[in-house]
Amino acid sequence: MTDNNYEIVRVMDDNGDLIEGVSLDMTDEELCEMYEKMLFSRIFDERAIRLQRQGRIGTYPPFKGQEAAQVGAAFNLQSGDWLFPYGRDLAACFTFGKDLKSALLYTMGHKNGSSDSKNIFPLAIMIPPQVPQAVGAAWASKLRGEDRVALATLGDGGTSKGDFHEGLNMAAVYKAPAIFLCQNNQWAISVPIDKQTASETIAQKAVAYGMEGVRVDGNDVLAVHKVTKEATIRARNGEGPTLIEALTYRIGPHTTSDDPTRYREESETEKWQKRDPIELYKQFLVKRGLWSEQKDGEAKEKMKEIINEAVREAETEQKTTLADIFEHVYETQSDDLIKAQQEVKEDFTLTN
Numbered sequence: 001m002t003d004n005n006y007e008i009v010r011v012m013d014d015n016g017d018l019i020e021g022v023s024l025d026m027t028d029e030e031l032c033e034m035y036e037k038m039l040f041s042r043i044f045d046e047r048a049i050r051l052q053r054q055g056r057i058g059t060y061p062p063f064k065g066q067e068a069a070q071v072g073a074a075f076n077l078q079s080g081d082w083l084f085p086y087g088r089d090l091a092a093c094f095t096f097g098k099d100l101k102s103a104l105l106y107t108m109g110h111k112n113g114s115s116d117s118k119n120i121f122p123l124a125i126m127i128p129p130q131v132p133q134a135v136g137a138a139w140a141s142k143l144r145g146e147d148r149v150a151l152a153t154l155g156d157g158g159t160s161k162g163d164f165h166e167g168l169n170m171a172a173v174y175k176a177p178a179i180f181l182c183q184n185n186q187w188a189i190s191v192p193i194d195k196q197t198a199s200e201t202i203a204q205k206a207v208a209y210g211m212e213g214v215r216v217d218g219n220d221v222l223a224v225h226k227v228t229k230e231a232t233i234r235a236r237n238g239e240g241p242t243l244i245e246a247l248t249y250r251i252g253p254h255t256t257s258d259d260p261t262r263y264r265e266e267s268e269t270e271k272w273q274k275r276d277p278i279e280l281y282k283q284f285l286v287k288r289g290l291w292s293e294q295k296d297g298e299a300k301e302k303m304k305e306i307i308n309e310a311v312r313e314a315e316t317e318q319k320t321t322l323a324d325i326f327e328h329v330y331e332t333q334s335d336d337l338i339k340a341q342q343e344v345k346e347d348f349t350l351t352n
């Protein structure tokens with residue numbers, strides 16, 4: 001069990017150098033792939049905001065600034081693992097393999113917006129049911145003797161809800177192979193972290209449940225990757241769950257319907273912007289000769305084209321109708337649902 005002083009784990013310093021005494025166990029290809037996931041996510045995020053402004057998708061929660069926390073953690077997941085993302089977590093989803101078109105369809109309110117080939121639960125908009133759900137999935141995997149971990153992500157606001165406490169307690173008691181990544185982005189809409197909890201850190205809450213707690217620089221992708229990797233190893237070895245607090249910042253608004261200038265100082269945002277997780281990591285890669293501005297430009301162009309193509313595909317998909325929603329409640333529709341669907345079709349004269 002870690003002691004209670006919770007130093008912030010870092011792997012890189014702000015000049016893009018490895019911190020003394022820290023070693024890396026990733027290949028050059030993996031290091032670049034992780035950067036590409038971050039860059040792709042950023043480009044998607046920026047495009048999604050423009051799509052929302054053009055009325056082409058619904059309300060959108062930008063994750064700019066949190067790419068290192070999301071990508072660094074999800075990069076450790078293996079194919080059969082589980083991801084239970086919270087609403088601002090598309091970078092984690094993309095890293096684990098969420099289909100781009102399905103991500104866009106989700107923002108358009110389409111019924112196929114959460115259909116994925118990987119074990120990815122729908123983005124949790126409520127706060128935070130994904131925590132006990134992840135515990136259930138992790139515990140079930142353990143009972144079945146499968147080698148799967150479940151990663152649940154949440155914001156700092158999520159730690160004030162009962163689901164968080166109930167989930168963590170149960171996970172620790174049953175040594176479920178679960179990892180809880182709290183992205184402490186300093187704000188829960190307009191509620192700052194010091195109004196959210198009187199605990200000095202979120203990581204220390206782990207002590208009360210009897211699990212490992214870690215505090216990490218959430219803008220240092222290598223550090224988040226390292227602590228999450230250690231957590232997955234403990235989980236797979238039957239040593240139980242881990243609570244990770246990733247210190248980061250939501251650079252943008254809470255959603256496209258929010259105006260953060262009403263409740264936070266711009267100087268605070270500017271301070272965090274100087275530690276942009278993508279710029280920090282790019283510096284590191286460039287110093288090692290693994291990346292360059294030219295590669296960056298070429299990668300961005302390719303990524304923009306991939307996103308354009310997915311937008312085109314998503315926008316030509318047949319629209320979801322009101323009657324469709326009855327078909328996705330259970331695997332097989334109950335008689336009651338068939339009746340309700342029929343009534344809706346008659347009342348709204350829908351075509352399917």
Ligand SMILES: Cc1ncc(C[n+]2csc(CCOP(=O)(O)OP(=O)(O)O)c2C)c(N)n1
Nearest residue numbers: 088125126127155156157158185187188189
């Ligand atoms: C049960 C519940 N209560 C209230 C809300 C409204 N709500 C949406 S996001 C949010 C704040 C979430 O903050 P945090 O968990 O820190 O995540 P962040 O949005 O900062 O990434 C609230 C209160 C909700 N979605 N679900």
